[in-house]
Amino acid sequence: MYGSITFKGGFFLEILKVVDLKKHYGDVKAVDGISFTVERGTVFSFLGPNGAGKTTTVEILESLRKKDSGEIYYFGERKDVLDRETKRKIGVCLQKSAFFENLTVWETLKLFRGLYGTGLDLKEVMGLFSLENIEKKMVKTLSGGQLQRLAVAVAFINDPEIVFLDEPTTGLDPQARRQIWDTIEHFKNLGKTIFLTTHYMEEAERLSDHVCIIDHGKIIAEGTPSSLISSSGLKTVVEFDCDQDVNVRYLEKKENHYVVETDAPEELIKDLLKNWNVSNIVIRKPNLEDVFLKLTGRDLRE
Numbered sequence: 308m309y310g311s312i313t314f315k316g317g318f319f320l321e322i323l324k325v326v327d328l329k330k331h332y333g334d335v336k337a338v339d340g341i342s343f344t345v346e347r348g349t350v351f352s353f354l355g356p357n358g359a360g361k362t363t364t365v366e367i368l369e370s371l372r373k374k375d376s377g378e379i380y381y382f383g384e385r386k387d388v389l390d391r392e393t394k395r396k397i398g399v400c401l402q403k404s405a406f407f408e409n410l411t412v413w414e415t416l417k418l419f420r421g422l423y424g425t426g427l428d429l430k431e432v433m434g435l436f437s438l439e440n441i442e443k444k445m446v447k448t449l450s451g452g453q454l455q456r457l458a459v460a461v462a463f464i465n466d467p468e469i470v471f472l473d474e475p476t477t478g479l480d481p482q483a484r485r486q487i488w489d490t491i492e493h494f495k496n497l498g499k500t501i502f503l504t505t506h507y508m509e510e511a512e513r514l515s516d517h518v519c520i521i522d523h524g525k526i527i528a529e530g531t532p533s534s535l536i537s538s539s540g541l542k543t544v545v546e547f548d549c550d551q552d553v554n555v556r557y558l559e560k561k562e563n564h565y566v567v568e569t570d571a572p573e574e575l576i577k578d579l580l581k582n583w584n585v586s587n588i589v590i591r592k593p594n595l596e597d598v599f600l601k602l603t604g605r606d607l608r609e
């Protein structure tokens with residue numbers, strides 16, 4: 308047991324605590340000494356570009372990979388490797404799920420629920436994940452969005468305390484993505500804890516209570532989305548297109564598209580219009596993507 312456990316109504320508030328976790332592959336420091344705490348009833352997100360170390364971390368926490376060093380605590384007890392009892396309290400949706408292709412959606416959920424021997428009501432789960440209309444469809448005939456909804460539903464089927472969702476909406480269309488977001492929010496409102504990894508800034512910003520921005524195996528910033536934005540010092544962001552080499556300090560320039568931070572947007576725009584051939588000017592509030600750009604000089608999607 309560790310020292311600083313907080314109780315509220317008999318529950319551990321700290322569902323998961325990680326101390327100085329490391330995993331190297333040869334010279335690649337995939338996870339390079341990260342520490343964090345996940346609180347009950349929150350959405351905790353790992354936001355970072357491809358190769359940042361998100362999946363490696365999550366798979367260590369799920370006992371699917373071995374760590375090199377560090378400490379892992381679940382529900383206040385050291386659990387570097389998960390035992391059966393702790394596994395029952397955890398739900399997992401991996402980046403790529405493998406199901407039996409010839410089973411139907413209903414049969415698949417029934418199978419997983421049966422493996423646990425307990426869990427959520429199947430009909431309720433069908434409703435929550437909008438699977439009712441496809442319950443008789445075989446897994447091999449499902450679209451990407453339907454398969455992903457099934458994978459997320461399976462992660463919740465044992466009624467776990469904490470659910471790991473590794474990039475659950477990658478490759479989905481906006482409607483399918485929003486459906487998954489709604490379900491995540493539903494479970495959070497029921498007091499469940501969600502550990503989300505994503506490289507979608509909008510997803511992290513909308514869903515998360517706490518975000519860790521991770522890059523090259525290290526946490527480079529963490530906090531609520533709004534505290535990350537306010538502590539970044541970013542005031543206003545102006546985006547525009549211009550084929551010329553504009554003499555301005557930018558957060559990002561991709562082809563002819565500029566992203567610029569400023570605390571004097573009016574003057575900046577006046578200057579742009581007067582001196583440069585700019586178009587498609589957008590003024591907006593800063594977001595987590597801008598914070599990442601400012602911290603690393605790179606794009607989350609790179």
Ligand SMILES: Nc1ncnc2c1ncn2[C@@H]1O[C@H](COP(=O)(O)OP(=O)(O)OP(=O)(O)O)[C@@H](O)[C@H]1O
Pocket residue numbers: 332335336337355356357358359360361362363364506
């Ligand atoms: N089994 C492995 N063997 C060698 N290197 C690995 C292995 N798994 C991951 N890596 C490397 O470790 C680093 C972190 O990878 P990881 O998959 O954890 O990142 P990620 O943030 O989840 O990326 P993505 O968003 O693409 O899934 C990368 O440089 C990756 O190439």
